Amino acid sequence: MAADGGTVHLRPICPEDADGINGLMERSSDQTRYYRFFGPMKRLSEKDLHRFTHVDHVDRVAFVVLLGDQIVAVGRFDRYPDTDDAEIAFLVEDAHQGRGLGSVLLEHLAAAARERGIKNFVAEVLAQNSKMVRVFQDAGYKSQRSFEDGVVHLTFPIEQTEDALAVAYEREQRSESRSIARLLHPSSVAVVGASNDDGKIGNALLRHLLDYGFAGPIYPVNPGARHVRGVPAYADIESIPDDVDLAVLAVPADEVAGVVEACRRKQVRGLVVVSGGFGETGPEGRDAERRLVAAARASGMRVVGPNCLGMVNTDPAVCLNASLAPMVPGRGRVGFFAQSGALGVALLERARSRNLGLSTFVSAGNRADVSGNDLLQYWATDPATEVVLLHLESFGNPRKFARLARSVGRTKPVVAVKSGRHVNVTPGLAGTSVAVPEQSVAALFASAGVIRVETVAQMFDVGTLLAHQPLPEGPRVAVVGNSTAIGVLVADAVLEEGMELASDAPVDIGVTGSPEEFRAALQAAVDDEEVDAVVAVFLPPLMAGSQEYGPALRDVAQASAKPIVASFLSTEGIPPELAVLDAEGVPARGSVPSFSTPERAVIALAKVAEYARWRRRPVGELAELPDVDEDAARTLVRRVLADAPAGRDLTDGELMALLAAYGVPLLGTRTVTDAEEAVAAADAVGYPVVLKSTAPWLRHRSDLGGVRLDLVDADAVRTAFAAIPSGDPVIVQEMAAPGVATVVEIVDDPSFGALVSFGLGGVATDLLGDRAFRTLPLTDLDAAELVREPRAFPLLDGYRGSEPVDLGALEDLLLRVARLADDLPEVLRLRLEPVIVGPPNPWHGGRSLVVAGGTAHVGPPTARVDPGPRRMRSPV
Secondary structure, three states, X not given: OOOOOOOOEEEEOOHHHHHHHHXXXXXXXXXXXXXXXXXXXXXXXXXXXXXXXXXXXXXEEEEEEXXXXXXXXXXXXEEOOOOOEEEEEEEXXXXXXXXXXXXXXXXXXXXXXXXXXXXEEEEEEEOOOHXXXXXXXXXXXXXXXXXXXXXXXXXXXXXXXXXXXXXXXXXXXXXXXXXXXXXXXXOOEEEEOOOOOOXXXXXXXXXXXXXXXXXXXXXXEOOOOOEEXXXXXXXXXXXXXXXXOEEEEOOXXXXXXXXXXXXHHXXXXXXXXXXXXXXXXXXXXXXXXXXXXXXXXXXXXXXXXXXXXXXXXXXXXXXXXXXXXXXXXXXXXXXXXXXXXXXXXXXXXXXXXXXXXXXXXXXXXXXXXOOHHHHHHHHHHOOOOOEEEEEEOOEOOHHHHHHHHXXXXXXXXXXXXXXXXXXXXXXXXXXXXXXOOHHHHHHHHHHHOXXXXXXXXXXXXXXXXXXXXXXXXXXXXXXXXXXXXHHHHHHHHHHHOOOEEOOOOOEEOOOOOOHHHHHXXXXXXXXXXXXXXXXXXXXXXXXXXXXXXXXXXXXXXXXXOXXXXXXXXXXXXXXXXXXXEOOOOOEOEOEOOEOXXXXXXXXXXXXXXXXXXXXXXXXXXXXXXXXXXXXXXHHHHHHHHHHOOOOEEOXXXXXXXXXXXXXXXXXXXXXXXXXXHHHHHHHHHOOOEEEEEOOOOOOXXXXXXXXXXXXXXXXXXXXXXXXXXXXXXXXXXXXXXXXXXXXXXXXXXXXXXXXXXXXXXXXXXXHHOOOEEEEOOOOHHHHHHHHHOOOOHHHHOOHHHOOOOOHHHHHHHHHHHHHHHHHOOOEEEEEEEEEEEOOOOOEOOOEOEEEOOEEEEEOOOOOOOOOOXXXXXXXX
C-alpha cells in the first residue's frame, strides 16, 4: 500500500518486463533518469535492458511496482562478489514520486537480502537527490555516510532492528489509515444500480445518501433512467463528467466485474460493494470475490464488502450514509466496526436508541479486503474517535489484530464482542476467516487490553460508559441511592465482579429524600478520597418534582473526575435529563449513562475498571537472558528438520539439549533398555531415582504403573524396571525434592501464533481447564501475571500454612520458554510436565525448580514467522 492510501502491486521482475521498463524510462523525466544513472540516459541499451530484466533471484534481485498493467517503479540489489554487501538502487516514475514507493521497495528488498545472507546495503546517491537520501535515512537503519565528488555514499546494516521495525509499522499505519480515510471522506459518490423502484437496494442507498445530506455531488448510475429520485442519472460510471471518489455498487454479482473495470478506467478511489452472491455462496463465489478484489487493488482501489451493509461518516463536513440503514446514530466519539451485514441495521438502531453517538461505522460483510484491522489503523489517529467498538465473527489476521489492538488500547479503549465462542462456524466466510480457538482469543484479548464483552448489549453498555465518563483510578466503588434493598443488590454485584466497596454499606437518602439530599450524597461520594467510582441507583418517588433528581445527578457528574454510572428511571443509554450537550447538541463527556438494571451498570463499570488497570500497568520489559545459546538450539532444530522435513517429535536427548541451551534447569536423566543399564544409570545420576516408561500411554501415569518413585538402591531399580508395563525404553531420573507439580506449555495456533500456558499439575486442574495463557512476546510483568492467574494459585502461595514456593523461579522459567518459542518458530509444541517447584531456600543442588519431564514437536514454522515487509491480506 502506498503512503497516500492507494494500492499497488509489487512482484519480482521477469524477462517479460522489458517493454514495461522501457515505458517507465520513457515516462520518467530527464532529471529522474539522471539521478538514477548519473548521466543523461534516454533509453537502456539492449544489453542493459537484458541485465535489468534477467536476474538470478539470489545475488541479483529486482522487484517492480505496478499500477494496473503499468510498471511505475523498480528497485534492485546486486551483491558484491564474495561479500555480505549489496548495492541497491531505485527508479520511481515522476508521477508516483512522494507516494512512499521507494520505502516499500526498500522493505521488500531488505527482507529478500536477509534471506540470502546479505548483511549490508550500499547506495550511491547524487547529493542533489535529497528525496532518495531521505528514503534511506528514514528507514530506521543506522547508516554510515561519506561524500566525494558530489556523490553521497551510504552503507547500512539491514538487520531487522526494533527501530527499523517501528519505522515500518509507523509507515504501515499511515498508509492503511489514509486508505480508509479515502473511503470515509469522499468528495463525490456514485451509486451504480440506483433505481426508482422503492423495493430495490439501489433505491435505498441513494435515498439514504440524499436524506442524510451528503456534502458532495451524488451521481445515480442507471442505463434505463434519465433521473432517479429527481437526480439526473447516467448510463454508466464513465459517462459522469466529473471525478468520482467513491462508487457504491448495488448490481447483480455477475455485473460487478464489469463495473469494477469501468471504475478503474474512471480512476475511482474506492468501492462499497453491497451486492451479494460472492463468498457466501460457495467456491465459485469465492473465486469471483478474489478476482474482484485483485482487480480493484491493481487499480489502486480499496473494497468494502461485498455482501455488506455499507458505511457511515457522521462528520458534519461529510455527512455520508452509504449504507442500507435508514436511520443512523447521531454524531459522537465512537468508531464502530461490524462484520455482519445482516445484523448491521439492528446494531445501528440499538446504538441510536441509546443515544450513543458515532464518529464512523463500517460493515465489512464478507471482508474480502477492508477488515477490522484496517479500521483500527484508521481510528488509532482519528481525532474524532475516542472509543472503538468491534463486532467480530472471525479474524482475518489475528497476529496483526493483537499488535494493533495493543497499540490502540494504550490511548483509546477497544471493546469487542466475538461470536462463535462455542460454535466455530462463520457462514459465508469460509476461506476468508481464521478460526481461532477460544483459549487463543481470550489470551489475545487479555494481552492486548481489549475489553471483551459477552453480548451486543454489554458492548453498548461499556461503549456508552467509556464515551461519556472518565476511567476509574481504582476498584473502590461507592453506592448512592434512595432504596436500601436496591443498594444491597448493587453492593453484592460490586463484590461479585471483583471490585471493592468503598464503605460498609450503601448510602441511602430514603424514598422521601429531596433532590438536594441526593446531590449532597453524590457529591460527598465523589469528594471522598477512598472512592474511585460511584453507582447511583434511583427509584422515582411517588410525588411531584421527581424530574429534578436527574439534573442533580448530571450536575455532580459533569464536574467529577470520577466515573458515575446510574440505574435511573429504568432507562438505557443517555436520557435527556442526564445528558450534557455540546454545541452540536451531542451528548458530551459528563453525561451519565443509565442502565435498565443496577447489575448491568456494575458489570459495565467492572469491565472499564479492569481496562483502566491494564492501561495503568507498565508495559514490562523483555528479560535479558545472557546464558541462552540460541545458535546451538537453532542448529539442533535445523538438523532435525533436515532429517524429517515434515517434522517429528524430539527424542528425550534432543529435548534435554534444546532446554539446556535456554538454561532450563533439568534433572539428571538417562534412557535405558534393560535392568542392568537402569542400575548403571541410577549409579551415575545418584540415588534416590525415579523410573518412567517412555510409552505415550504410560507417561506420567503412576496409577497405571508407568512411574516408579523413590528407588533407593540397585535392587529396587531392578524390581521397578521389571514391573513397568510394555517393552518401551525407560527413563532413569534423579528424584526431585518435594514440591508442587506445575505444567508449562507452548501451544501453537497455525493462524495466530504461539501461546504460553501455565497451570498446576494434576487430573483435577486438567479436568477443570485451570490454565492461564499469554501471547508472545512475554515480558517480565506478563510472566508474573501468568503465574498468579490460575484459580489454584493459592497452592503455590502458602495455602493452609504450607511454605510458599519460589515464584521468581517459575517466572524465570516462563520467560525462558517464551524466548525459546519466539526464537524458534519451528518448535510447534512444547510441554514441560512435571515442573517441580519448591520453597525459595535452595535444595537439590541449589535449585528451587527443576523440570522432570517433557515432550516437544518441531516442524515447518507457521504463523509465528515474522510476517515480513508490508503487504496486504491476500484477497479471500
